[in-house]
Amino acid sequence: MLRVAVPNKGALAAAATEMLGEAGYRKRHEARDLTVLDTVNEVEFFFLRPKDIAIYVGSGELDLGITGRDLALDSGAPVEEILGLGFGGSTFRYAAPAGREWRAEDLQGKRLATSYPRLVRENLKQHGVEAEVIRLDGAVEISIQLGVADAIADVVESGRSLRQHNLVAFGDPICVSEAVLLQRAGTEHTRPKDQLKARLQGVVFAQHYMMLDYDCPRSLLDAAIAITPGLESPTVAPLADADWVAVRAMVPRKEVNRIMDELAETGAKAVLASDIRACRL
Numbered sequence: 001m002l003r004v005a006v007p008n009k010g011a012l013a014a015a016a017t018e019m020l021g022e023a024g025y026r027k028r029h030e031a032r033d034l035t036v037l038d039t040v041n042e043v044e045f046f047f048l049r050p051k052d053i054a055i056y057v058g059s060g061e062l063d064l065g066i067t068g069r070d071l072a073l074d075s076g077a078p079v080e081e082i083l084g085l086g087f088g089g090s091t092f093r094y095a096a097p098a099g100r101e102w103r104a105e106d107l108q109g110k111r112l113a114t115s116y117p118r119l120v121r122e123n124l125k126q127h128g129v130e131a132e133v134i135r136l137d138g139a140v141e142i143s144i145q146l147g148v149a150d151a152i153a154d155v156v157e158s159g160r161s162l163r164q165h166n167l168v169a170f171g172d173p174i175c176v177s178e179a180v181l182l183q184r185a186g187t188e189h190t191r192p193k194d195q196l197k198a199r200l201q202g203v204v205f206a207q208h209y210m211m212l213d214y215d216c217p218r219s220l221l222d223a224a225i226a227i228t229p230g231l232e233s234p235t236v237a238p239l240a241d242a243d244w245v246a247v248r249a250m251v252p253r254k255e256v257n258r259i260m261d262e263l264a265e266t267g268a269k270a271v272l273a274s275d276i277r278a279c280r281l
């Protein structure tokens with residue numbers, strides 16, 4: 001039985017559960033359930049605090065885990081990423097009161113509040129900066145206002161929290177993060193692990209692509225195929241009207257509207273875009 005850790009709450013929990021559901025795994029009934037046994041797929045899911053997940057996976061107690069790259073790095077646990085999951089994107093950055101230019105070197109001798117002390121200490125070391133790191137559990141942005149810190153290092157997603165507290169981010173991002181699938185560093189491939197990875201990869205991939213279907217005059221087929229070459233080669237099927245064909249091809253989701261415009265201009269008709277739920281390539 002494969003043992004897999006999943007965030008039980010917080011910023012990653014809903015998307016992780018959703019993705020596993022799309023990949024065909026059993027969902028938990030109650031948000032408070034801490035384990036789910038999926039006997040059909042022979043996987044047991046453990047719903048744990050995202051901060052703790054790399055520790056369980058790194059110790060070898062659990063085979064795989066989903067958590068944030070930044071959290072995994074901060075744990076210091078011996079884990080390795082086997083797949084980026086494309087959600088929970090953020091940067092981890094230094095920030096300080098607006099109104100002056102800040103550089104990482106300006107943190108020398110300052111008090112720096114963060115929920116990710118290991119990640120910050122390692123980054124300060126790389127800059128040759130000595131600062132007092134104050135570990136807080138959350139709401140880090142307010143610590144400067146409350147007088148316990150001079151600067152912070154925190155997760156930035158939209159930047160709204162920083163703006164609300166009149167803080168500006170500075171320096172290169174300490175970490176560019178997303179949700180990742182982890183295993184203990186150096187462990188071998190196994191069939192059950194590879195299968196779960198392939199299923200999640202299928203969902204991640206499906207989210208980045210759409211399926212386009214359209215009808216096209218046979219005389220314009222080459223031009224249409226140049227616009228939608230597909231991953232390998234598009235499917236072209238005959239229609240009842242011998243002068244027309246039906247075409248089906250995968251296209252990147254981000255480009256779907258531009259591609260539909262181009263197809264319509266070229267002379268394609270009935271251009272339909274649809275979501276792909278999962279795939280194996």
Ligand SMILES: Nc1ncnc2c1ncn2[C@@H]1O[C@H](COP(=O)(O)OP(=O)(O)OP(=O)(O)O)[C@@H](O)[C@H]1O
Nearest residue numbers: 009010011050068069071088089090138155157177
């Ligand atoms: N807006 C966001 N706020 C917090 N974390 C985010 C955000 N966007 C992405 N993340 C990522 O989610 C992970 C943090 O998850 P966690 O569950 O600890 O967050 P949280 O919602 O702040 O939970 P908690 O309230 O327990 O602190 C990190 O990998 C972080 O990079």
Ligand SMILES: O=P(O)(O)OC[C@H]1O[C@H](OP(=O)(O)OP(=O)(O)O)[C@H](O)[C@@H]1O
Nearest residue numbers: 138139140155156157158159160161162
């Ligand atoms: O750039 P933004 O879109 O504003 O998002 C980033 C903020 O969201 C998170 O806080 P959260 O709401 O999880 O509260 P917490 O600090 O108590 O964890 C994170 O710690 C930042 O404070």
Ligand SMILES: [Mg+2]
Nearest residue numbers: 010137138139
């Ligand atoms: Mg938080």
